[in-house]
Amino acid sequence: MKCKKAKQRIDALLDGELSKKATAELEAHLKQCHNCAVEYDSLVKTVSMLERLEEVNLDESLAGKVVANLPRRHMHANRQPLVAFAGSLVLAALITFWGITWISAVNWVDVPFEVVRAFLGGIALTMQFGFITIKSISAISQWLQSIFTLTGYLLVTFGWSFWLLNAALMIVLAFYLRRTPVYLARTQMEGGA
Amino acid sequence: MENSFELDSQLVKHALQGDKNAFATLVRKYEKPIYNFAYRMIGDAEEAKDTTQEVFIKVWSSLKSFKPEYKFSSWLYAIATNNCIDRLKKRKPPQPLDHELESTEHIEKSFEQKEVKQEVQSALLNLQPKYRAVLILKYLKDVYIAEISKTMNLPVNTVKVRLHRGRKLLRDVISEANRIEM
Numbered sequence: 001m002k003c004k005k006a007k008q009r010i011d012a013l014l015d016g017e018l019s020k021k022a023t024a025e026l027e028a029h030l031k032q033c034h035n036c037a038v039e040y041d042s043l044v045k046t047v048s049m050l051e052r053l054e055e056v057n058l059d060e061s062l063a064g065k066v067v068a069n070l071p072r073r074h075m076h077a078n079r080q081p082l083v084a085f086a087g088s089l090v091l092a093a094l095i096t097f098w099g100i101t102w103i104s105a106v107n108w109v110d111v112p113f114e115v116v117r118a119f120l121g122g123i124a125l126t127m128q129f130g131f132i133t134i135k136s137i138s139a140i141s142q143w144l145q146s147i148f149t150l151t152g153y154l155l156v157t158f159g160w161s162f163w164l165l166n167a168a169l170m171i172v173l174a175f176y177l178r179r180t181p182v183y184l185a186r187t188q189m190e191g192g193a
Numbered sequence: 194m195e196n197s198f199e200l201d202s203q204l205v206k207h208a209l210q211g212d213k214n215a216f217a218t219l220v221r222k223y224e225k226p227i228y229n230f231a232y233r234m235i236g237d238a239e240e241a242k243d244t245t246q247e248v249f250i251k252v253w254s255s256l257k258s259f260k261p262e263y264k265f266s267s268w269l270y271a272i273a274t275n276n277c278i279d280r281l282k283k284r285k286p287p288q289p290l291d292h293e294l295e296s297t298e299h300i301e302k303s304f305e306q307k308e309v310k311q312e313v314q315s316a317l318l319n320l321q322p323k324y325r326a327v328l329i330l331k332y333l334k335d336v337y338i339a340e341i342s343k344t345m346n347l348p349v350n351t352v353k354v355r356l357h358r359g360r361k362l363l364r365d366v367i368s369e370a371n372r373i374e375m
Contacts, residue, residue: 011357015338046364049313050332058228062242063220066249067213 001029006036014043088169092162095155201265209256220249223266226334227273233329234277236318244280248273267344270330274345278322316366324359327352 001009009026012018018026030037201222207215227248231241251272252259259268317325326345330336338356342349 011353014360015353015356017338042364042368043360046360046367047332049309049367050317050328050363053233053310053313053333055225056229056232056238056241058225058242061221062224062228062246062249063217066220066246066253067217069246069250070213070216070253071250 001025003033003036006030006033007039010036010040010043014047088162088166092159092166095159095162097159198264202261205256205259205261205265208253216249216253219252219265223269224249226266227269230270230273230329230334231277233314233317233333234274234322234325235280236314240280244273244276248276251276263344264340267336267340270334270336271344271346274326274330278326281322312367312370313363316363316370319366320359320362324355324362327355328359328363331356 006026006029009018009022013023013026030040201219204215204219208219224245228241228245231244231248232238235241235244248269252269255272259265317328320328327341330341331338336344338349338352341347342352345352
């Protein structure tokens with residue numbers, strides 16, 4: 001047996017997963033190979049030292065403190081992402097609706113714009129600023145109107161992306177929750193080795 | 194006679210209905226093993242107590258996600274492992290060892306003269322938490338590899354790799370500590 005294979009078998013033996021036949025072959029190799037024997041002995045001793053660590057005494061029961069600090073209601077672990085999902089749906093709906101109102105230029109959207117126009121017009125008329133004319137105010141208003149409309153389109157696009165993202169997240173979430181028995185534990189778990 | 198598995202299921206069922214006494218019974222049953230696990234993971238008695246309390250509060254909050262076909266203790270260890278790892282991450286990291294492995298010949302001699310258990314504990318604390326957790330579960334809590342894999346949602350091979358590497362690292366840390374002191 002080669003040393004590389006012997007070391008794999010040492011690991012398997014310490015895991016408690018080596019057959020009798022393979023154990024006998026390993027023992028035969030250990031008798032002949034000093035390096036592997038040292039490797040085996042040192043690992044066996046390490047495990048043995050670890051196993052000899054004693055139970056630590058807990059000087060008081062923590063049950064009273066735990067029960068006193070329990071939250072009033074159970075929060076279903078699976079409900080947390082669902083609440084977040086519902087929240088994002090509402091947000092998506094709001095953004096889409098907002099965008100649509102901007103595009104269709106519902107009256108209330110024009111209100112601040114009209115206020116600005118009236119304000120500028122008022123200044124022009126009363127203070128007689130030469131550079132602010134009715135014509136320039138009209139140009140500014142059209143320009144602002146285009147910006148509002150463009151913003152509306154962007155918001156609608158953003159809103160629809162949100163809907164799509166939500167749908168994708170829901171599928172992933174459903175898959176994940178089905179797959180993992182211990183959702184809470186998994187969320188905090190590290191990745192691979 | 195009711196076995197432990199059925200008893201736990203009954204207690205969980207009652208706790209889910211809001212019975213705090215049933216939950217307190219679960220806490221009393223498992224607080225010592227969880228405290229011990231946390232102590233070995235963290236190395237500080239007070240922090241281990243805090244962690245134990247946090248674990249049970251988390252357990253209460255997520256009882257509905259517990260599947261009765263799983264062992265309650267395994268589920269507890271999974272939550273405790275995550276909690277300890279989170280707590281350790283928030284600490285300033287002591288340089289974890291993941292260096293080239295080496296064999297030793299002088300472990301036994303020097304350890305017979307020293308506070309072996311204390312040395313093993315401090316060596317354990319020098320390992321990365323992912324190795325520490327599987328070593329503690331396997332050798333101090335007698336949890337099977339398959340069970341560790343299932344509760345931690347890790348492939349069996351990953352658990353084995355961590356175990357193999359963890360054993361060697363632990364040996365090397367112990368060996369290194371003795372070499373410095375000699």
